[in-house]
Amino acid sequence: MRILNNISLKNLNTFGLDVSAKYFVTVESEEDVLELLSSEIIRNEKWMVLGGGSNVLFRKDYNGLIIKNDIKGRTVEKNGGVKVGFSAGEDWDESVAFSVENNYWGIENLSWIPGKVGAAPIQNIGAYGVELKDVFHSVEFYNVENREKYTLGAEECQFGYRDSIFKNKLRGKIIITKVHLNLSEIPNPILEYNGIISAFESKKITEPTLTEIRNLIIEIRKSKLPDPYFLPNAGSFFKNPVIGQEQYIELLEEFPKIPAFVNDKNRYKIPAAWLIEQTGLKGFKKGKVGTHQNQPLVILNLGYKKGQRIIDFANYVTREVKNKFGIKLEKEVNIV
Ligand SMILES: Cc1cc2nc3c(=O)[nH]c(=O)nc-3n(C[C@H](O)[C@H](O)[C@H](O)COP(=O)(O)OP(=O)(O)OC[C@H]3O[C@@H](n4cnc5c(N)ncnc54)[C@H](O)[C@@H]3O)c2cc1C
Structure with missing residues (x-):
């Protein structure tokens, strides 16, 4: 286990932010983890674990220890x-x-x-x-x-x-x-989600195999979501807000087309993408950051090296949605 200094994280986060870590270590086994846990550095420095970096946004350089988890098996x-x-x-x-x-x-x-x-x-x-x-x-x-x-x-x-x-x-x-x-080795296809049944119907597949389901999901995802390699992003930036019945009924009066899914606790999950689209921010760009033209829940980094401007943009989207619908969007991405 080797502690490295001043390591670029550019290729280790899907927002492509060109930030660096003051210290960096890769753990490849539980022995490495135990060695790290008994070292001074983890006591004295702030630290965080990094997986594939697909759900983090680095505001600035990381002034601590990044622990890259590479334990395989x-x-x-x-x-x-x-x-x-x-x-x-x-x-x-x-x-x-x-x-x-x-x-x-x-x-x-x-x-x-x-x-x-x-x-x-x-x-x-x-x-x-x-x-x-x-x-x-x-x-x-x-x-x-x-x-x-x-x-x-x-x-x-x-x-x-x-x-x-x-x-x-x-x-x-x-x-x-x-x-x-x-x-489980017993087939248990879950196909109820929007788009899956109709896609199989159009392919004339009535009892899809495990491989056919995986392939279809990949096909749908590739057609909808931007590839971070070309358009750096971290998937959905916001969670879908969940609201109570009273608020939902009030919103329904003003916005009769508002979509909602009732969850198991009888609360209403509203697609954040719809809310953002209604504020006119689908495909909207400001400087080198914007929402994706097909999926406004995804925020794209179009060239910033540090994350602060992306956070400012996300806060702007949050304010616009709050002003129009009274709903506060919560970030899904981990801000560091
Ligand atoms: C194009 C795209 C599409 C996506 N689609 C989806 C989707 O459909 N559904 C969905 O749920 N998510 C989605 N995501 C988000 C993301 O892929 C997931 O959240 C994923 O699980 C993050 O994994 P990661 O290894 O990249 O985590 P990282 O971004 O590296 O880390 C995320 C958080 O987990 C912590 N962490 C990571 N590993 C460990 C560990 N071993 N021990 C302790 N803490 C740890 C980190 O400190 C950080 O706080 C998408 C992202 C992108 C870019």
Whole structure:
């Protein structure tokens, strides 16, 4: 384990921000993590773990230690279902591909989400009607302060919509090393989400295979979302706001076309993309930052080296939406 100084993070964050880290270390095993935990640097400097950098926005240079998680490996246990453990440094989409190739159902709808496995529980990644929590078994991590290793089950992780205990009580306190998922060899296609059924209908596929589902999801995602390699971004910048019934009814009177999905707690999830579009900010640009022309939830960095101007732009979008609808957008991206 080698601590490096003054390392550029430009290729390590999907916003392409040209920031640097004062200190940088790569951990490739649990032994590396333990060595790091007993070192001086982690006691004396501020630190953060970096996975694929696809959900972070660096305001400026990072004046501390970046811990790049590169722990690789996976385990498979069959016990009726299939419990698959992925080490935190595994690429998420390669892990989905592995599951699909082995005929393990459960995470195919989460295909093509960038990033590493270790970050998946942090915001309970979700797409196309599936969230990580639906297949989650447990997570292993080290608490940096007491250097102890812990395992938490699904209940204890307090998963919510793009939320978990790791964004709250345990934020900035732990290093995740492995995630275990409950997958299944019994087919269980989840196709209800908008666009999936109709796409299969138009392809004349009635009982799609695991591979066909993965391929379709990838096809849809590629057609809708900008590739960060060409248009640097971090996916959805904002969460979809969830509001109460009273507020929804009031809004419905003024905006009869407002779309909403009722969630399990009888609250209304409003697509943030629609709200942004209604404020006239779809495809809007200001300096070297803008919203994507097809998906205004995605903010593009069109050339800034530091993140502050992107945050200012996001705050502008937030203000416009608040002024028009009285709804405060919450950021999904982690601002550092
Ligand atoms: C084009 C695009 C599309 C996307 N689509 C989706 C989508 O459909 N659904 C969705 O949910 N998300 C989506 N995202 C967001 C992002 O891909 C996910 O949030 C992903 O899980 C982030 O993984 P990462 O490894 O890049 O995390 P990073 O950005 O590196 O880190 C994110 C946060 O997790 C922490 N962290 C990372 N690894 C660890 C670890 N091992 N231990 C402790 N803390 C850790 C970091 O400190 C940081 O706070 C998208 C992003 C992009 C760019």
